Amino acid sequence: MDPLTFLALIFGLAWSFYLYNRSGKRADTVRLPPGPKPLPLIGNILDLTSKELWIKATSFAQTYGPIFQLSILHPSLPISQPLIFLSSPDVCFDLLDKKGGIYADKPKLVMAGELCGCENMVAFTGYGAQSRRQRKLLGMALSKERIPAYQGLIERETAGFLTGLLSAHSASSTVSSPSEHTLPSRFLAYLPLIRRYAGQLTLSVIYGYTVPTSYTQIVHDEFLDMAEDCLDILSNRIASGGGIWLVDIFPWLKGAPKAFESLPLFSFLPKARAWKAKMVEFVEKPFEWVKTEMRKGTHKPSFCSTLLENSDAVVRSQAVVAKKQPRRNSDIPPELLSSWASISSNSVKTTSANAKEYAQFEFDLKWTANSMYSASGDTTVTSVMHYFLALLHDADRGGEVVRKARLELDLVTGLANDSLPTIKPRLPSLSDRYVDVDIPDGKGGTRRVKKPRFPYVEAVMSEVWRWGVVVPLNLPHRLTQDDVYIPPPSPSNPHPSPVFLRKGSLIFGNIWSILRSKELFGDDVDDFRPERYLLSPHEEEVLYGPHDHYDEDEYESIKREKRKRDPRSYVFGFGRRQCPGQNLVESSVWLLTASLLSTVDVRRPCVEGEDGKERVVREKVEFNNSVFRTPDPFGVDIRPRSEKALEVIMLAGEGEEAESL
Numbered sequence: 001m002d003p004l005t006f007l008a009l010i011f012g013l014a015w016s017f018y019l020y021n022r023s024g025k026r027a028d029t030v031r032l033p034p035g036p037k038p039l040p041l042i043g044n045i046l047d048l049t050s051k052e053l054w055i056k057a058t059s060f061a062q063t064y065g066p067i068f069q070l071s072i073l074h075p076s077l078p079i080s081q082p083l084i085f086l087s088s089p090d091v092c093f094d095l096l097d098k099k100g101g102i103y104a105d106k107p108k109l110v111m112a113g114e115l116c117g118c119e120n121m122v123a124f125t126g127y128g129a130q131s132r133r134q135r136k137l138l139g140m141a142l143s144k145e146r147i148p149a150y151q152g153l154i155e156r157e158t159a160g161f162l163t164g165l166l167s168a169h170s171a172s173s174t175v176s177s178p179s180e181h182t183l184p185s186r187f188l189a190y191l192p193l194i195r196r197y198a199g200q201l202t203l204s205v206i207y208g209y210t211v212p213t214s215y216t217q218i219v220h221d222e223f224l225d226m227a228e229d230c231l232d233i234l235s236n237r238i239a240s241g242g243g244i245w246l247v248d249i250f251p252w253l254k255g256a257p258k259a260f261e262s263l264p265l266f267s268f269l270p271k272a273r274a275w276k277a278k279m280v281e282f283v284e285k286p287f288e289w290v291k292t293e294m295r296k297g298t299h300k301p302s303f304c305s306t307l308l309e310n311s312d313a314v315v316r317s318q319a320v321v322a323k324k325q326p327r328r329n330s331d332i333p334p335e336l337l338s339s340w341a342s343i344s345s346n347s348v349k350t351t352s353a354n355a356k357e358y359a360q361f362e363f364d365l366k367w368t369a370n371s372m373y374s375a376s377g378d379t380t381v382t383s384v385m386h387y388f389l390a391l392l393h394d395a396d397r398g399g400e401v402v403r404k405a406r407l408e409l410d411l412v413t414g415l416a417n418d419s420l421p422t423i424k425p426r427l428p429s430l431s432d433r434y435v436d437v438d439i440p441d442g443k444g445g446t447r448r449v450k451k452p453r454f455p456y457v458e459a460v461m462s463e464v465w466r467w468g469v470v471v472p473l474n475l476p477h478r479l480t481q482d483d484v485y486i487p488p489p490s491p492s493n494p495h496p497s498p499v500f501l502r503k504g505s506l507i508f509g510n511i512w513s514i515l516r517s518k519e520l521f522g523d524d525v526d527d528f529r530p531e532r533y534l535l536s537p538h539e540e541e542v543l544y545g546p547h548d549h550y551d552e553d554e555y556e557s558i559k560r561e562k563r564k565r566d567p568r569s570y571v572f573g574f575g576r577r578q579c580p581g582q583n584l585v586e587s588s589v590w591l592l593t594a595s596l597l598s599t600v601d602v603r604r605p606c607v608e609g610e611d612g613k614e615r616v617v618r619e620k621v622e623f624n625n626s627v628f629r630t631p632d633p634f635g636v637d638i639r640p641r642s643e644k645a646l647e648v649i650m651l652a653g654e655g656e657e658a659e660s661l
């Protein structure tokens with residue numbers, strides 16, 4: 001720690017000490033949630049780690065129960081920050097879902113929000129009129145009903161990704177060192193390709209922008225590079241160490257005179273300025289590009305163009321949202337009020353009366369669009385990395401998972417060597433995923449439900465979500481008023497006492513502890529075992545079978561149990577801030593998973609030892625990111641499963657290349 005940071009801490013602690021003495025016995029009168037004993041003044045700061053905090057939080061939950069509290073600075077201090085961890089499904093749903101109205105705010109982060117310019121990104125906006133307007137826009141683009149519109153895009157990007165993977169594998173390799181091992185770079189080539197896949201897919205959906213080169217070419221694209229740069233700033237710099245900076249604890253630091261900025265303590269100020277400039281550029285440039293394309297009439301349908309074209313209707317519906325809650329004046333930057341008219345030549349005619357609403361709409365739209373990009377990048381990349389990690393484990397155990405998945409997929413794709421010659425070999429498509437079945441509705445009629453065509457592949461995907469856990473502590477919510485809660489009784493605590501949750505507490509849904517719960521998933525929670533989701537023949541019969549006798553209660557109870565054990569009920573967060581991208585990512589990751597299972601073999605890399613003999617490289621994978629459970633780079637040997645699979649991929653890739661030109 002440099003001397004100035006040290007001085008600031010001393011000063012802050014002295015101030016806290018003063019407040020501590022002044023606040024006297026105030027805290028004794030309330031019963032806070034249990035938790036490790038906070039130290040005088042600093043509270044539980046020493047209990048926090050920036051690496052894999054979810055593991056520590058899970059072990060605290062085993063001692064203190066499904067709701068416990070840590071505190072930054074001692075809880076008796078008015079400036080202390082309570083951190084509350086919820087570690088069971090019931091507690092998460094009771095608070096974050098059922099009491100969603102007071103548990104949907106977001107922490108006000110001075111560094112990330114105000115100084116680096118992220119305060120208008122959806123994941124950072126406080127709960128109120130702005131976040132409701134933004135979520136409404138997201139719903140218009142990402143609802144279940146909208147996803148089929150993206151099918152072509154998703155299939156094209158998936159084909160491109162597979163082609164890129166195989167051509168990277170056959171390319172002559174240079175050497176790089178991802179961890180303590182030195183590996184030929186072809187074993188790591190999947191990493192930039194996943195980033196590109198996630199980036200391209202999102203750029204197409206949001207802005208209608210197609211990167212003009214195929215996946216087999218090394219690409220420097222203005223928007224992709226800009227996006228990559230900003231994601232790196234967001235997750236590896238702004239959010240490094242959990243996203244809490246000294247200035248978040250001592251906000252007065254932000255007002256330091258410019259002359260102080262050369263001192264290490266204040267170096268965050270020039271950094272924040274530089275990062276903010278990049279963030280704003282990334283918000284503005286692709287959005288301006290869409291508007292220019294629209295003026296020329298050359299745009300492709302996208303989230304932005306569709307909403308701009310229908311802005312009249314959107315603005316009217318936003319006015320309804322706004323009436324529910326008074327708008328904050330600060331939502332609308334004044335320069336936008338005058339700039340709106342210039343963009344709308346082929347979308348909407350503005351009058352001075354509605355200019356303000358349109359300006360607000362445009363402002364919301366461009367920040368919402370950008371938020372989708374920021375929120376989808378790391379999460380999608382992390383999911384695909386979890387998939388590869390899981391398949392490496394499977395390969396170690398003889399490849400049983402892949403074998404079972406292929407038994408299902410090959411019937412449709414014709415990719416087995418002994419597949420019937422009548423089936424033309426092809427990649428899986430999103431239309432293959434479900435079959436419609438009609439089941440009795442208990443009232444003499446039928447209802448149509450979607451039955452997965454490949455139950456084992458579905459189970460693999462569920463297990464990737466569960467075993468990997470992309471955002472293990474969820475994104476923090478903020479409690480907007482004091483609350484009292486009685487946790488559900490449990491065998492170890494049959495008569496739980498009410499706990500007091502202080503306004504302003506940050507609430508972490510510990511998704512990791514839920515998805516590693518032995519009670520929910522059995523003793524082998526650390527194993528990758530898709531079989532845990534397969535329905536018994538009886539359950540299958542009740543949910544989808546032809547019925548002589550229909551028992552509605554049993555049907556509902558099986559569905560309830562299934563939902564409780566479905567990782568999707570947790571991995572996308574809770575309540576009013578639940579991930580709006582889940583329908584999109586559910587489709588894109590499903591297709592990627594099904595396509596990879598169908599066509600490529602995944603193994604641990606082999607390298608030649610000094611003795612000239614091949615040896616398998618087993619890397620210890622670390623998870624250093626403090627928000628996403630993104631593995632540090634690890635090597636994977638990816639090869640086409642057969643000549644037939646190679647041909648199918650190359651053919652699909654040619655289609656993708658033709659479209660991108």
Ligand code: HEM
Pocket residue numbers: 122123124131135202371372373375376379380383470471474475476477571572573574575576577578579580581582584585
């Ligand atoms: C593997 C993929 C993904 C996972 C596991 C995931 C998970 C999450 C989680 C846990 C949250 C926090 C929810 C909460 O605060 O309770 C979240 C928020 C969010 N996600 Fe996702 N996400 C994924 C992909 C996406 C994609 C593809 C998009 C957009 C296209 C997206 C857009 C967002 C946005 C905008 C938010 C902020 C919502 C708000 O604060 O109101 N996500 N996501």
